[in-house]
Amino acid sequence: MSAISMILVVVVAFFAGMEGILDEFQFHQPLIACTLIGLVTGNLIPCVILGGQLQFIALGWANIGAAVAPDAALASIASAIILVQGGQGVKGVGTAIAVAIPLAVAGLFLTMVARTLAVPIVHIMDKAAEEGSFRKIEIWQVIGICMQGLRIAIPAAALLFIPSTAVRGLLESMPAWLSDGMTIGGGMVVAVGYAMVINMMASREVWPFFAIGFVVAALTDLTLIALGALGISFGLIYLELKKGGSNNNGNGSGGNTGDPLDDVLNDY
Amino acid sequence: MAEEKVHLTKRDRLAVAWRSTFLQGSWNYERMQNGGWCYALIPAIKKLYKTKEDRASALKRHMEFFNTHPYLASPVMGVTLALEEERANGAPIDDTAIQGVKVGMMGPLAGVGDPVFWFTVRPILGALGASLAMSGNVLGPIIFFIAWNLIRWGFMWYTQEFGYRAGSKITEDLSGGLLQYVTSLASIMGMFVLGSLIQRWVTIKFTPTVSSVKLAKGAYIEWNKLPSGANGIKEALIQQKDGLSLTARKVTTLQDNLDSLIPGLAALLLTFLCMWLLKKKVSPIVIILGIFVVGVLGHVIGIL
Numbered sequence: 001m002s003a004i005s006m007i008l009v010v011v012v013a014f015f016a017g018m019e020g021i022l023d024e025f026q027f028h029q030p031l032i033a034c035t036l037i038g039l040v041t042g043n044l045i046p047c048v049i050l051g052g053q054l055q056f057i058a059l060g061w062a063n064i065g066a067a068v069a070p071d072a073a074l075a076s077i078a079s080a081i082i083l084v085q086g087g088q089g090v091k092g093v094g095t096a097i098a099v100a101i102p103l104a105v106a107g108l109f110l111t112m113v114a115r116t117l118a119v120p121i122v123h124i125m126d127k128a129a130e131e132g133s134f135r136k137i138e139i140w141q142v143i144g145i146c147m148q149g150l151r152i153a154i155p156a157a158a159l160l161f162i163p164s165t166a167v168r169g170l171l172e173s174m175p176a177w178l179s180d181g182m183t184i185g186g187g188m189v190v191a192v193g194y195a196m197v198i199n200m201m202a203s204r205e206v207w208p209f210f211a212i213g214f215v216v217a218a219l220t221d222l223t224l225i226a227l228g229a230l231g232i233s234f235g236l237i238y239l240e241l242k243k244g245g246s247n248n249n250g251n252g253s254g255g256n257t258g259d260p261l262d263d264v265l266n267d268y
Numbered sequence: 269m270a271e272e273k274v275h276l277t278k279r280d281r282l283a284v285a286w287r288s289t290f291l292q293g294s295w296n297y298e299r300m301q302n303g304g305w306c307y308a309l310i311p312a313i314k315k316l317y318k319t320k321e322d323r324a325s326a327l328k329r330h331m332e333f334f335n336t337h338p339y340l341a342s343p344v345m346g347v348t349l350a351l352e353e354e355r356a357n358g359a360p361i362d363d364t365a366i367q368g369v370k371v372g373m374m375g376p377l378a379g380v381g382d383p384v385f386w387f388t389v390r391p392i393l394g395a396l397g398a399s400l401a402m403s404g405n406v407l408g409p410i411i412f413f414i415a416w417n418l419i420r421w422g423f424m425w426y427t428q429e430f431g432y433r434a435g436s437k438i439t440e441d442l443s444g445g446l447l448q449y450v451t452s453l454a455s456i457m458g459m460f461v462l463g464s465l466i467q468r469w470v471t472i473k474f475t476p477t478v479s480s481v482k483l484a485k486g487a488y489i490e491w492n493k494l495p496s497g498a499n500g501i502k503e504a505l506i507q508q509k510d511g512l513s514l515t516a517r518k519v520t521t522l523q524d525n526l527d528s529l530i531p532g533l534a535a536l537l538l539t540f541l542c543m544w545l546l547k548k549k550v551s552p553i554v555i556i557l558g559i560f561v562v563g564v565l566g567h568v569i570g571i572l
Contacts, residue, residue, distance in 0.1 A: 001511050008398070021292050021293070021295055022289065022290060022292050022293060022338070023338055024289050024338065024420065025294060025413075025417060026390075026412070026413065026417070029390075029394065029412070031394060031409045031412050031413075032409050032412065032413055033475070034332050035401070035406070035409040044406065048404055048405070048406055048408065048409065049402055049403075049404050050400035051408075051409060051548040052399070052401025052408060053398070054468055055394050055395075055397065055398035055535040056394075056395065056398050056402075056559070058394075059395060060387070061355075061552075062382065062386035062387065067550050070553060090404075101553075101556055102559065104553070115295055115296055116296070118295060118296035119296045119298045120299065121294050121296065121303065122294055122299060122302060122303045122331070123447065125294070126328075126331055128327075129324060129328045130324055130328060132320045132323040132324035132327060134310050134313075134314065134323075134327075137306060137307055137310065138307060138310065139304075140303070141290065141292075141303055141304060143301065144294030144295075145290060145293035145294070145458075147398075148293065155476050175569050177564070177567060180566060180567055181560075181563045181564030181565070181566070181567035181568065181572075182560060182563065184473075184563040184564075184566065184567050184572050185559050185560035185561075185562065185563025185564060186540060186560075187470070187471035187472065187563075188470060188472055188535075188559050188563060189556050189559045189560065189563075190469055190470055191466065191470045191535065191538045191539045191559075192542050192546075192552055192555050192559065193391075194462055194465065194466050194470070194542075195539050195540075195542035195545075195546055196387075196552060197387050197388075197458070197462060198393050198459070198462055198539070199543050199547065200387040200498050201383060201387055201388065201458050202459065203455070205452075205458050206458075206459040207459070208461040208465070209457075209459045209460040210460065210462060210463040211463060212460060213459065213460035213463025213464040214463035214464065214536060215530065216463075216464060217463065217465075217468050218530050218531045218532050224319075224395070224399050224461075224464070224468075225396070225398055227460070227461060228392070228396070228457070228461055230460070231456070231458075231460030233555050234456065235453045235460070236453065238456060239449065239452060239453060239456075244445035257430065
């Protein structure tokens, strides 16, 4: 890997680390992080595929309140670097994913450390606020963000200096039954992400839509975009019918003015 | 104090909206988003307050505890801007009123933001992008990135402006029908798409052979009786098209039997198992590692 590639990898890792806490541009999502690593190292396609597969696993990972989710940033950056260093191309994706999972857990601890280290930072900002110093608050906010960036950039840089022959040797010493089994596990593991999302969204009202989605996908060749269009149409139809139903039961002739939802929609 | 009223221009509000991108930068276990919140408000405080004491007390009151969904901080930000503007113009709004509005709004709004953004919009966009990416298509990540950031920025700017205009009335407005409508539509579409994604993307293949039947003569291609050369290939393809089996034995695996019920049944059951485990408070990490162990063991003993 050339020096420029290595610097760019560290930069990408830095951005992913920042985003792991900010959660705005989504540079820390596997789909983006792996693709960027692939782009700067010239291994675009295998990394895009890795990103896609990891994204499915990470679908339900989210920071809720003060709880910390498994760290998608470290998992995607490190597994993409390992994929590139291993030099196996698309064939290495299965093993890279298997490595990513323990890394996501390790990243969780790093996140907790960083969030604890931020406590003294806001104490310094408190002092700055008392002095009425805008600049100091701004500087320490930026330092806080950089600390989060380094949380991923440092491990990424360390991985770069482990010679690729060592990574490759380690991966090749893995017996076939283990890597095949890992690939099989990788096919099933996405169910966990879906299960988390369903647990959040499911209610008696929406379960039938889940069943329809499953059956339609099983017995047709519709693409995901077509399925998405079907889903949103079902939703619109259902809410429209529900609205009409409650209207008619409510005041018989159900005029538009009696409908609070319509009024709200008209107001916007 | 100046006689004229100070107003926050669109430029000021845009500066605040841009800075609220970095809301969580100094997220800490003590007061969570407080540092980023204060950081985001700096352009407004600079504009509204001129004396050092006023500025210091404004900064201090915005270093208090704050935590919500990062995008839904924007409407709270808008309301706070409106309140601070009135206060700077002499309205009797004290520190507790401002803190009260912030705390009063952050809880319910976080409750809206997590299911809508983290559990509906991101999984759907992510799955759409990932399904393209898995076939090596670079459009997958690009679509995800652009769509997400358009939605995010549009939402943050619009709701901050909405909060700014509505002032302290926003809390009542948000409990109205529009938000509920959007939430139900999102969850219906989400469940539909999830149902199809589980069918398409969770892969389990059981390999054990259930039966192996010798086929009758004429039901399979007799390779040794084909003419040689290209003609033989042609003949074989024609016979296959007519429905002849490639081998003399018909092998049925457990997977074939399951698929004749409905393809993807095992994936569905696995998902239900995961949901049940999650409800039992089993950590997702434990489940993920467990699935890998099952995958390897299952492969070694030959059922997967």
